[in-house]
Amino acid sequence: MDDISGRIRQPERAAECPAASTLRDTYYRPLVRLAALLTGDDGTAEAIACAALAALGSRSLLDPEPSPDAVRFLHQQVLVRCRRYRRTRAAPFLRSAPGATSFADLPVVRALQELPLRGREAVVLTHYLDLSEQQAALVAGVTLAALRAQLSQAMRTLHDRFPAA
Numbered sequence: 001m002d003d004i005s006g007r008i009r010q011p012e013r014a015a016e017c018p019a020a021s022t023l024r025d026t027y028y029r030p031l032v033r034l035a036a037l038l039t040g041d042d043g044t045a046e047a048i049a050c051a052a053l054a055a056l057g058s059r060s061l062l063d064p065e066p067s068p069d070a071v072r073f074l075h076q077q078v079l080v081r082c083r084r085y086r087r088t089r090a091a092p093f094l095r096s097a098p099g100a101t102s103f104a105d106l107p108v109v110r111a112l113q114e115l116p117l118r119g120r121e122a123v124v125l126t127h128y129l130d131l132s133e134q135q136a137a138l139v140a141g142v143t144l145a146a147l148r149a150q151l152s153q154a155m156r157t158l159h160d161r162f163p164a165a
Contacts, residue, residue, distance in 0.1 A: 027071065028049055028053065030129070031052060031075075031078050032045045032046050032049040033045070033128075034049075034075070034078050034124060035048040035049055035078050035081070035082055037109065037128060038078075038079070038086075038117075038120060038121065038124060039082050039085055039086065040113050041085075044085055048078055048081040048082060048085065051077070052074050052078050052081060053074070055077050056070060056073060072139055075129070076139050079121060079139060079140060079141075083117065107162075108162075111158055111161050111162065114157075115157060115158070116154075118140070118142070118146075119151070119153055119154030119157070122136065122140065122147050122154055123151065123155065123158070125139055133147055133148060133151070
């Protein structure tokens, strides 16, 4: 899943407060990876991460260190933008040529793409970003019970797709 890392460009630097700069430097690549897992499109993932960081830049950040609220805001922005991207797409978003070797062709990524959107979000937030269920529910904007139900169903589906060896 890290093959996308070498192609991720850092956003251009502008005059900004230190907290925003620290957030950008620390979270840009993970945000791109999160968006890539949710959309299946590397280019769109970079645009979504940049847009999330730009949205954060318009907010007032007074603390020299990034706050958990700012990180949660970034994750929420990526999720919202990925949802919007998915809603506006009329055709399936995985258009890889047969035999192509790319991030979207990985079996795990394909299995994630086949999950319902909310289930995929629950898996990515809890297992990829290592957020607690409570944190993931806050980021996704759902109740803890709803997140657990979505996560349970998604994990059952993935387990059926990848049985233990």
